[in-house]
Amino acid sequence: MQVGVKFYTLHHNEKYFPDPCVFKPKRWLASQTPEAQINLMREAFTPFSIGYHGCAGKPMAYLETSLIIAKPLWYFNCKLASGRLWKVGGGTPGRTDGRGRPDEYQLYDIIAGEHDGTYLRFLTSR
Incomplete structure (x- = not known):
């Protein structure tokens, strides 16, 4: 029997990462x-998978x-974009499916890639 766990789930498990939805x-x-x-x-940190x-x-x-x-951090001072741009890619408040945190960039498991944020x-x- 093979058992698998999505890395997002593992990286957001409070047993391994206290306050997993907070950038710390x-x-x-x-x-x-x-x-x-x-x-x-x-x-628990396995962003590149393990084993074979x-x-x-x-x-x-x-x-x-x-x-x-x-390089950019060395040469420039950085700030989050002002206005609504800094919220692009965040969750929608009120959702109950785990995508309700507006300050967390939302990842989607898809084959093709698309980029929308962070600015x-x-x-x-x-």
Whole structure:
């Protein structure tokens, strides 16, 4: 018997990630979270799958992501877009199917890709 779990479900499980719907990058720091909890989060964090289905491009993806994030942050000051643009891609308040959080970017499991949000404004360098 094979058993599978969608990564979104695993990454939003409060057993592994306390307050999973809140953006808290500091949760990974030893000064903010007990070591046992960090180890539990590391074991559950599988964005590239594991085993035979693991992504062969994982090291390249991490390298490219590091550069793509680092360069604009190094050269520009960033702010969320003003007005309604900063809410594009968020959930709809009042929904009861898990898509009701307006400050959480909504992911959809589809074969083809489409991008709608998140928008940033890049200001002149410091």
